[in-house]
Amino acid sequence: xxxxxxxxxxCEGPGGRLVFEGAKLRVIHAExxxxxxxxxxxxxxxxxxxxxxxxxDRALCMEAVTVVEQCLREHLKPAKINLAxxxxxxxxxxxxxxxxxxxDSHFPGSVWAPVQRERDAALEADIAAHLPAVEAAxxxxxxxxxx
Amino acid sequence: xxxxxxxxxxCEGPGGRLVFEGAKLRVIHAExxxxxxxxxxxxxxxxxxxxxxxxxDRALCMEAVTVVEQCLREHLKPAKINLAxxxxxxxxxxxxxxxxxxxDSHFPGSVWAPVQRERDAALEADIAAHLPAVEAAxxxxxxxxxx
Numbered sequence: 001x002x003x004x005x006x007x008x009x010x011c012e013g014p015g016g017r018l019v020f021e022g023a024k025l026r027v028i029h030a031e032x033x034x035x036x037x038x039x040x041x042x043x044x045x046x047x048x049x050x051x052x053x054x055x056x057d058r059a060l061c062m063e064a065v066t067v068v069e070q071c072l073r074e075h076l077k078p079a080k081i082n083l084a085x086x087x088x089x090x091x092x093x094x095x096x097x098x099x100x101x102x103x104d105s106h107f108p109g110s111v112w113a114p115v116q117r118e119r120d121a122a123l124e125a126d127i128a129a130h131l132p133a134v135e136a137a138x139x140x141x142x143x144x145x146x147x
Numbered sequence: 148x149x150x151x152x153x154x155x156x157x158c159e160g161p162g163g164r165l166v167f168e169g170a171k172l173r174v175i176h177a178e179x180x181x182x183x184x185x186x187x188x189x190x191x192x193x194x195x196x197x198x199x200x201x202x203x204d205r206a207l208c209m210e211a212v213t214v215v216e217q218c219l220r221e222h223l224k225p226a227k228i229n230l231a232x233x234x235x236x237x238x239x240x241x242x243x244x245x246x247x248x249x250x251d252s253h254f255p256g257s258v259w260a261p262v263q264r265e266r267d268a269a270l271e272a273d274i275a276a277h278l279p280a281v282e283a284a285x286x287x288x289x290x291x292x293x294x
Contacts, residue, residue, distance in 0.1 A: 049228050051216045058213060059206050066205060069198045080238060081196050084231035088247060088255035091227060100235060108235035110259040 005046045010092035015042055019135050022147030024057065025064055027138060029131070030096075034119045035111055036127040037072055037099035037134070041065050048091040064147050065095045071137040072099040075130050082110065099127070152193045157239035162189055166282050169294030171204065172211055174285060176278070177243075181266045182258055183274040184219055184246035184281070188212050195238040211294050212242045218284040219246040222277050229257065246274070 004011040016028030019039070030038040041064045047053055053061060069081045078099035085095050100107055105119045151158040163175030166186070177185040188211045194200055200208060216228045225246035232242050247254055252266045 049216065049220065050230060051213045051220065051228075055210070058209060062205060062209050063202070066198045066202075069196065073196065073198065080233070080235050081198075082231070082233045082235070083197060084229070084233070084257075086227070086229045086231070086257055088227050088229065088257070110231075110233055110235070110257065112257040113259040114261065 003046070005092070008046055008092050009090055010042055010094060011046050015090075015094070016040060020139050020142045020147075022064075022142065024060060025147055027064065027068060027142065029135070032111065034105040034124070035098055036124050036131065037076055037078070038111070039068050039072070039097045039138075041068060041095040041097060043093040047093045048087060050085055050093060053093070060147065061093075061095070063145070064142060065097055067141045068097045068138055071134050071141065072097065075134045075137065076127060079107065084110075101127075150193070152239070155193055155239050156237055157189055157241060158193050162237075162241070163187060167286050167289045167294075169211075169289065171207060172294055174211065174215060174289065176282070179258065181252040181271070182245055183271050183278065184223055184225070185258075186215050186219070186244045186285075188215060188242040188244060190240040194240045195234060197232055197240060199240070207294065208240075208242070210292070211289060212244055214288045215244045215285055218281050218288065219244065222281045222284065223274060226254065231257075248274075 014028055016030045019029055020027040024044055026042050028040050030040050032038045076099050079102050080100045082098040082100055098111060101123060103120050103123055105115050106113055109116055161175055163177045166176055167174040171191055173189050175187050177187050179185045223246050226249050227247045229245040229247055248270060250267050250270055252262050253260055256263055
């Protein structure tokens with residue numbers, strides 16, 4: 001788990017708009033239509049599975065996920081946070097951290113499930129307006145520790 | 148986070164076939180059509196979000212998830228493990244831990260995504276035949292620590 005894997009998009013690029021970069025992991029904002037508050041915690045080294053990390057790194061990784069979750073909760077008051085590490089398509093450890101709302105296009109289904117209703121432009125604009133504050137909080141809290 | 152919430156299916160029942168029960172969490176086998184190796188780590192107390200747990204409990208919870216993942220990997224050699232804590236429908240912390248295979252009905256999509264192909268009865272039977280050994284390993288390893 002030390003070198004880049006050729007052809008892995010998360011080894012070769014950030015994978016989205018970079019919000020925070022630490023020695024072991026980074027946080028990116030994902031561009032996923034209908035879900036403006038969709039972030040990913042990406043482990044820097046190429047590790048396909050969570051259990052490929054040792055216990056200290058697993059704890060560190062989940063503490064970063066927790067910071068992202070807390071910032072989303074505090075600033076956006078979502079109905080639910082969704083966390084997932086799937087990696088079926090990109091087998092490089094990354095945690096999806098997604099703020100969900102009752103009137104988003106897929107709620108209460110997962111973001112990967114069939115659409116439930118039309119997108120709500122006003123909801124999405126309201127969330128987007130809060131993202132600078134969300135991300136300032138992430139950067140401050142993540143920067144206070146060694147991630 | 149101390150008492151049961153009336154109407155919460157994970158406060159009022161195990162939520163599936165019980166594999167392991169500890170003081171803080173339990174592991175159940177889920178009955179999800181097409182995915183015989185689908186387990187859940189369910190936090191005992193009613194906590195909607197992962198960040199409702201304190202740091203020690205978060206680490207403990209993820210170590211249980213890791214044990215379940217490791218047992219699935221070692222016995223089933225899946226293409227990928229999928230981890231998720233969504234809770235949009237049942238907002239009581241539970242982690243899905245799912246072994247995925249290239250010829251399962253939804254791969255490489257998530258289990259919540261549209262179906263990709265017909266179910267493979269031979270694959271499912273082969274996985275099911277290994278579950279007693281998978282679960283014996285889970286019980287042994289989870290029982291060696293205080294979960």
